[in-house]
Amino acid sequence: MIAEQLLGNLTQGVVLGCVYGVATMGLSLIFGVLKVVNVGHGAFIMVGCFVSLFFFNTLGLNPFLAIPAAFLLGLGIGYLFYHSAIRRLLKAPELSTLLATFYMGVILQEVVKFIYGSEYRGFNWKVGSLSLGFTTLPMAKLYAAICSIAVALILYAWFRKTRAGTAMRAVVEDDEGARVCGVNVNGVYALSFALGIGLTVASGVMLAMFMPVGINPYMGAEYTLKAFVIAVLGGLASPYGAFFGGLIFGIIENGSYTFLAAIPGLEPFSMTRFLAFAMLLIILLIRPTGLLRSK
Amino acid sequence: MMRTLDKYVAIVPVLVVYLILFLVGQNVPGMWQLMATLLFYCAIGQAFNIFLGMTGYVDFGYVAFIGMGTYGMAVTVNTMAGSWLGGYTIFLGYIMTLVFAGLLSLAVGAVALRLRGAYFAIATIGVNEGLRFFIEGVGLWGGSEGIIFMPELNQVLGKEAASAMATYWADVLVIVIAVLAAVTTIAYMRSKIGYALTALREDEDAARVMGINVTKFKILAFMTSACFAGLVGATAWALKTPYVFPPEVFEIHYTIECIIIVMLGGAGTLLGPVVGGLIYGIGKYVLSVVFPGFQLLIFAPLIIIIIVAFPDGVVGGIRNKVAHTRLGRFIL
Numbered sequence: 067m068i069a070e071q072l073l074g075n076l077t078q079g080v081v082l083g084c085v086y087g088v089a090t091m092g093l094s095l096i097f098g099v100l101k102v103v104n105v106g107h108g109a110f111i112m113v114g115c116f117v118s119l120f121f122f123n124t125l126g127l128n129p130f131l132a133i134p135a136a137f138l139l140g141l142g143i144g145y146l147f148y149h150s151a152i153r154r155l156l157k158a159p160e161l162s163t164l165l166a167t168f169y170m171g172v173i174l175q176e177v178v179k180f181i182y183g184s185e186y187r188g189f190n191w192k193v194g195s196l197s198l199g200f201t202t203l204p205m206a207k208l209y210a211a212i213c214s215i216a217v218a219l220i221l222y223a224w225f226r227k228t229r230a231g232t233a234m235r236a237v238v239e240d241d242e243g244a245r246v247c248g249v250n251v252n253g254v255y256a257l258s259f260a261l262g263i264g265l266t267v268a269s270g271v272m273l274a275m276f277m278p279v280g281i282n283p284y285m286g287a288e289y290t291l292k293a294f295v296i297a298v299l300g301g302l303a304s305p306y307g308a309f310f311g312g313l314i315f316g317i318i319e320n321g322s323y324t325f326l327a328a329i330p331g332l333e334p335f336s337m338t339r340f341l342a343f344a345m346l347l348i349i350l351l352i353r354p355t356g357l358l359r360s361k
Numbered sequence: 362m363m364r365t366l367d368k369y370v371a372i373v374p375v376l377v378v379y380l381i382l383f384l385v386g387q388n389v390p391g392m393w394q395l396m397a398t399l400l401f402y403c404a405i406g407q408a409f410n411i412f413l414g415m416t417g418y419v420d421f422g423y424v425a426f427i428g429m430g431t432y433g434m435a436v437t438v439n440t441m442a443g444s445w446l447g448g449y450t451i452f453l454g455y456i457m458t459l460v461f462a463g464l465l466s467l468a469v470g471a472v473a474l475r476l477r478g479a480y481f482a483i484a485t486i487g488v489n490e491g492l493r494f495f496i497e498g499v500g501l502w503g504g505s506e507g508i509i510f511m512p513e514l515n516q517v518l519g520k521e522a523a524s525a526m527a528t529y530w531a532d533v534l535v536i537v538i539a540v541l542a543a544v545t546t547i548a549y550m551r552s553k554i555g556y557a558l559t560a561l562r563e564d565e566d567a568a569r570v571m572g573i574n575v576t577k578f579k580i581l582a583f584m585t586s587a588c589f590a591g592l593v594g595a596t597a598w599a600l601k602t603p604y605v606f607p608p609e610v611f612e613i614h615y616t617i618e619c620i621i622i623v624m625l626g627g628a629g630t631l632l633g634p635v636v637g638g639l640i641y642g643i644g645k646y647v648l649s650v651v652f653p654g655f656q657l658l659i660f661a662p663l664i665i666i667i668i669v670a671f672p673d674g675v676v677g678g679i680r681n682k683v684a685h686t687r688l689g690r691f692i693l
Binding site: 154 | 494
């Protein structure tokens with residue numbers, strides 16, 4: 067019985083983990099290239115959720131069509147925020163960028179609240195579900211996971227095959243060196259920030275498949291913390307690391323639920339969240355380069 | 362004698378501001394609550410500045426210490442009400458507040474202070490949420506229900522004294538804490554501790570090579586700052602509104618408020634948190650009166666503009682201008 071439950075939770079964890087992974091790649095990209103910690107991360111995910119809500123409820127379209135739209139919207143927001151504030155703060159102490167990114171998140175929250183109000187929303191995309199025997203998996207979630215993997219693969223290819231992607235990797239390794247070699251480092255900064263935000267907003271569309279009722283302007287805070295745990299699992303500065311970090315996190319979060327629920331006197335939902343925080347501290351301490359890299 | 366006085370004269374403007382706020386609140390009808398709020402912001406800024414301003418490390422989970430302080434007082438009053446301690450329960454509550462906040466800061470500091478810069482900020486980002494979910498998850502101190510100790514507080518202080526505490530004395534105690542925090546700040550700044558912290562803020566490796574025990578001084582600043590945060594929580598939250606509710610006392614928004622106050626005024630200056638507290642408090646109040654419901658929509662871009670335009674904060678900017686003039690003695 068417990069084994070079946072565990073298997074079911076782990077499957078759900080893998081599916082959700084793919085989406086978590088994509089939702090964190092933007093955070094790692096921005097930290098890797100600009101060394102800026104985006105503490106408003108969750109708010110950008112929230113914007114993506116609202117984009118998919120808009121596509122499904124208002125336009126009546128397939129919510130996955132919202133992915134490119136959300137990505138472009140995110141790129142625009144990213145460029146806007148980069149040029150209006152982040153660019154001027156790159157040399158300032160961390161304090162400034164931390165506050166600035168947090169308040170960018172607040173601006174988005176307030177704008178969305180202004181348009182949609184603060185009540186909880188959501189949608190249920192009925193496209194059937196897949197029965198695996200031990201658990202049933204709604205197809206919408208499965209599609210979200212597949213899209214996430216596709217986005218991650220496209221990003222991987224883009225990093226490897228294009229000039230801009232190569233330039234970005236060069237800046238992550240050594241920005242002075244890249245500058246000497248003729249890379250337009252400022253352009254790479256702007257592109258990385260915009261791309262990071264674009265990815266994050268797009269991931270919100272996928273995440274919306276997992277919450278039939280939970281979409282709200284203030285939903286982001288929870289995902290900010292999770293994204294940091296995932297980014298740390300993946301080594302903070304690596305977008306691919308972040309994707310695998312997301313998978314691991316999804317598995318641990320859902321898998322541990324089964325065990326924690328079996329212990330009397332514990333509230334398993336809260337404990338999985340506490341576990342996430344404990345993981346963050348432990349990994350930063352014993353393995354700051356992430357679980358995957360052997361450095 | 363004159364030399365010693367001269368060293369500490371920079372605290373005068375801080376005390377003058379506190380006195381003015383107190384007198385305005387006392388004498389202008391209807392202003393007490395606003396002044397109390399401003400003093401709360403000043404106090405919490407002053408407390409956070411001891412760590413953030415002096416070391417340059419950004420603690421993103423600072424509200425956890427305010428929350429723990431609140432729990433320290435709440436748990437004590439809740440369990441000790443009706444005992445032989447009577448009104449002295451409040452003193453015991455303050456001691457427990459210091460113990461709670463101190464222990465938490467020791468634990469967090471021992472782990473997180475090994476990390477630097479952005480990594481420290483990321484490590485502390487979940488301290489408040491982690492603690493909240495731990496309390497809710499294992500059902501500690503009432504779990505997600507929190508603690509409501511209005512009846513117990515009435516029993517400890519007497520009904521009238523308890524209501525006077527909520528409307529007046531808690532705010533006065535906040536002023537006392539703010540003054541203590543300011544005194545501690547200048548005492549640190551003017552002693553070996555301050556020099557060591559300045560050295561490590563500018564270049565930690567160099568400071569270590571010079572033989573400064575950076576770990577000791579970082580932990581000291583972290584714990585001092587955390588204990589003051591706990592005291593503010595125990596007073597401005599627990600004694601003023603006698604209940605604790607985990608999502609409320611661990612709300613990340615308060616960490617951000619502390620950071621803004623320190624940043625607006627000027628991190629690492631003595632007068633900075635006071636000026637920052639006033640600007641933030643008054644700004645927030647005015648916007649919520651003029652644009653009710655939309656204050657954040659206007660406040661958020663304003664704050665980003667200020668961060669970009671004044672990276673050293675108001676007092677930091679003024680201090681750089683008047684550093685060697687007669688006025689300069691008063692601005693630290």
